Amino acid sequence: MTRQRVTIREVAEAAGVSTQTVSRVLNNRPDVAPETFDRVQQIIAEVGYSPNMLARGLTQGRSHVLGVVAFGVEYFGPTRVLTGIESQAAEMGYSITLNLIHRPETDDVNGVLEGLVSRQVDGVLWAIPQVGRNLDWWPERAKRLPTPVVLVGGMAGQESLPSVGIDNRTIGRLAAEHLLAGGARRVGLITGPSRWWEAREREAGWRETLAQSGLDGVTGPVVEGDWSATSGEAGLHQLLAASPDIDAVFASNDQMALGVLHAAHALGLRVPEDLSVVGVDDIAEGKHFWPPLTTVHQPLIDAGIQAVTGIDEDIRRLAQRRRPAEPRAPWTMRLQPRLIVRESSRPPRQAI
Amino acid sequence: MTRQRVTIREVAEAAGVSTQTVSRVLNNRPDVAPETFDRVQQIIAEVGYSPNMLARGLTQGRSHVLGVVAFGVEYFGPTRVLTGIESQAAEMGYSITLNLIHRPETDDVNGVLEGLVSRQVDGVLWAIPQVGRNLDWWPERAKRLPTPVVLVGGMAGQESLPSVGIDNRTIGRLAAEHLLAGGARRVGLITGPSRWWEAREREAGWRETLAQSGLDGVTGPVVEGDWSATSGEAGLHQLLAASPDIDAVFASNDQMALGVLHAAHALGLRVPEDLSVVGVDDIAEGKHFWPPLTTVHQPLIDAGIQAVTGIDEDIRRLAQRRRPAEPRAPWTMRLQPRLIVRESSRPPRQAI
DNA sequence: CTGAAAGCGCTTACAG
DNA sequence: CTGAAAGCGCTTACAG
Numbered sequence: 007m008t009r010q011r012v013t014i015r016e017v018a019e020a021a022g023v024s025t026q027t028v029s030r031v032l033n034n035r036p037d038v039a040p041e042t043f044d045r046v047q048q049i050i051a052e053v054g055y056s057p058n059m060l061a062r063g064l065t066q067g068r069s070h071v072l073g074v075v076a077f078g079v080e081y082f083g084p085t086r087v088l089t090g091i092e093s094q095a096a097e098m099g100y101s102i103t104l105n106l107i108h109r110p111e112t113d114d115v116n117g118v119l120e121g122l123v124s125r126q127v128d129g130v131l132w133a134i135p136q137v138g139r140n141l142d143w144w145p146e147r148a149k150r151l152p153t154p155v156v157l158v159g160g161m162a163g164q165e166s167l168p169s170v171g172i173d174n175r176t177i178g179r180l181a182a183e184h185l186l187a188g189g190a191r192r193v194g195l196i197t198g199p200s201r202w203w204e205a206r207e208r209e210a211g212w213r214e215t216l217a218q219s220g221l222d223g224v225t226g227p228v229v230e231g232d233w234s235a236t237s238g239e240a241g242l243h244q245l246l247a248a249s250p251d252i253d254a255v256f257a258s259n260d261q262m263a264l265g266v267l268h269a270a271h272a273l274g275l276r277v278p279e280d281l282s283v284v285g286v287d288d289i290a291e292g293k294h295f296w297p298p299l300t301t302v303h304q305p306l307i308d309a310g311i312q313a314v315t316g317i318d319e320d321i322r323r324l325a326q327r328r329r330p331a332e333p334r335a336p337w338t339m340r341l342q343p344r345l346i347v348r349e350s351s352r353p354p355r356q357a358i
Numbered sequence: 359m360t361r362q363r364v365t366i367r368e369v370a371e372a373a374g375v376s377t378q379t380v381s382r383v384l385n386n387r388p389d390v391a392p393e394t395f396d397r398v399q400q401i402i403a404e405v406g407y408s409p410n411m412l413a414r415g416l417t418q419g420r421s422h423v424l425g426v427v428a429f430g431v432e433y434f435g436p437t438r439v440l441t442g443i444e445s446q447a448a449e450m451g452y453s454i455t456l457n458l459i460h461r462p463e464t465d466d467v468n469g470v471l472e473g474l475v476s477r478q479v480d481g482v483l484w485a486i487p488q489v490g491r492n493l494d495w496w497p498e499r500a501k502r503l504p505t506p507v508v509l510v511g512g513m514a515g516q517e518s519l520p521s522v523g524i525d526n527r528t529i530g531r532l533a534a535e536h537l538l539a540g541g542a543r544r545v546g547l548i549t550g551p552s553r554w555w556e557a558r559e560r561e562a563g564w565r566e567t568l569a570q571s572g573l574d575g576v577t578g579p580v581v582e583g584d585w586s587a588t589s590g591e592a593g594l595h596q597l598l599a600a601s602p603d604i605d606a607v608f609a610s611n612d613q614m615a616l617g618v619l620h621a622a623h624a625l626g627l628r629v630p631e632d633l634s635v636v637g638v639d640d641i642a643e644g645k646h647f648w649p650p651l652t653t654v655h656q657p658l659i660d661a662g663i664q665a666v667t668g669i670d671e672d673i674r675r676l677a678q679r680r681r682p683a684e685p686r687a688p689w690t691m692r693l694q695p696r697l698i699v700r701e702s703s704r705p706p707r708q709a710i
Numbered sequence: 711c712t713g714a715a716a717g718c719g720c721t722t723a724c725a726g
Numbered sequence: 727c728t729g730a731a732a733g734c735g736c737t738t739a740c741a742g
Contacts, residue, residue: 061735
């Protein structure tokens with residue numbers, strides 16, 4: 007931990023050139039004599055020089071850092087998004103600085119934005135779910151930020167800001183269609199917290215699809231969980247209390263679906279014979295639940311990748327146009343979920 | 359996205375003072391007249407000034423950034439460690455820059471170190487598991503780094519580098535003791551990959567404890583998994599093939615334990631009556647497995663917190679002593695795991 | 711193809 | 727208590 011950091015100046019002296027020639031080599035500029043280029047590069051390797059990105063950032067006015075603000079990292083979704091962001095960022099030459107928010111609705115977020123601006127990040131990736139009105143102020147706030155912002159994750163409803171999200175309504179639709187195809191006549195729902203936009207969208211997709219089926223009474227009771235397995239477990243009890251004849255349950259995530267499976271076992275209900283169960287997320291464990299869980303997969307890694315690709319484009323545009331810089335128009339990318347059929351749900355019946 | 363960034367100079371002009379007076383206010387120096395202080399601070403608020411950390415870092419020679427290198431973030435362990443690191447870092451005024459490594463044994467890691475040095479991080483938190491010989495070169499490499507390094511996570515064996523880890527041997531011991539107390543007479547093991555130091559330590563603790571029991575034949579067969587539930591499922595089959603009379607299984611993580619539960623159901627084995635199962639990690643879902651999983655909890659969030667606290671201390675020491683800077687002696691912190699008894703294992707028998 | 715000068719936005723001694 | 731000067735390590739025009 008004791009090595010003295012070597013600067014461009016020492017490299018220049020050792021090579022017998024000026025510092026900006028070294029700088030040219032560092033940045034792979036074409037206008038350097040081949041011999042000079044090689045000599046400098048050799049010295050760089052010899053002395054183990056590596057450029058000071060702080061200094062570079064200061065002169066260039068960009069840090070090559072992306073600020074990522076994410077909702078925890080203990081949940082499946084955020085983790086996937088972050089994985090996509092990190093790998094794509096590395097790919098494109100960005101570092102990321104990570105801030106974790108644990109209560110998406112109430113945590114003060116101005117402080118972290120300040121911090122990111124202070125650090126001169128080139129762009130901000132906002133991977134916080136829309137809960138209550140926690141995104142209402144965003145368009146206004148974003149305008150006063152000196153960098154592009156991209157919303158990423160579940161929300162795809164923000165028309166006024168660049169965003170990449172998942173089509174949550176289709177998630178509900180896929181689940182309901184699958185349940186109907188398996189012969190369900192009364193489908194209960196365990197939704198996520200109603201303040202969560204994603205939860206409401208999934209519910210809406212579920213509700214629309216069941217209504218369109220024309221089957222009488224197929225839309226069963228709805229109870230609100232908190233995404234935890236424990237709430238899914240309690241949820242099944244409530245559902246059965248409200249409507250003992252339900253033969254299928256859509257849980258708005260896999261954890262709650264796990265709770266449902268657990269409760270069903272405890273009650274002696276057979277899954278899927280007595281009760282079909284569908285979750286959302288496609289967590290790795292789902293394949294090994296008992297029985298293996300049918301679920302709806304969200305392409306969240308992709309969402310992370312697309313968000314980085316998109317913000318990079320925004321950053322470049324901003325850098326090109328001289329002041330006054332104009333961002334490109336808000337863009338939205340909505341990725342499609344995919345049904346994964348396993349054994350917790352009755353298989354589609356053959357058409358007669 | 360268009361606001362012009364305001365600098366210390368403009369604040370100084372607006373306040374009618376010099377830039378270093380503004381700097382003093384920014385850094386809460388005592389030697390400023392109260393009226394001046396207030397006036398400057400008001401202007402700062404008015405114009406929405408926030409300091410450029412790149413410039414500050416350049417002059418101060420420290421970035422207030424911690425470089426975190428972690429093994430993925432799709433697994434439970436790394437996620438917990440990262441959560442601890444992030445919260446403690448925020449608490450202590452550090453930002454973190456995150457690099458993810460997906461293959462801990464083979465991925466080239468020099469590039470990410472270079473990158474961190476370039477970014478002038480104040481310290482490096484290395485949260486990569488010890489697999490094969492991937493840590494052998496570390497002590498040598500660390501010496502040539504200009505910043506402190508702390509190893510964090512499972513490994514606590516590195517005497518030559520500061521580190522905070524979990525006592526993995528005790529994990530194996532706790533599991534084996536619990537199984538013995540429940541009356542197990544033949545205990546199989548599904549271990550993690552043998553190239554993983556953590557897996558070997560857990561196995562050693564398990565083996566020692568069983569041997570010390572003096573019970574003949576209590577040490578059952580060992581099969582090697584890859585941490586996945588799928589490998590746990592296959593593992594139980596192999597274990598039974600090798601020794602049909604096993605009445606307990608220790609799985610080296612909860613995912614593999616889940617696979618064991620799955621396979622046991624499929625085979626019609628009752629858990630825990632026919633087979634006691636114990637895992638490691640205490641993942642959130644474990645409570646809702648069927649039956650709820652007995653496991654060994656690792657204080658990984660704490661490990662992350664302690665790592666940040668420790669490296670902060672190292673950073674401060676390094677900053678105080680003028681060159682030649684001497685790091686404090688390598689320190690090691692080993693945190694203790696904790697058994698969580700649920701229903702997948704037979705309860706301890708009463709002493710006669 | 712290469713270098714002398716200026717500057718990015720701060721902080722650190724050094725005067726007063 | 728406050729300011730003029732220098733410098734952190736680079737890059738960006740500008741000359742030649």
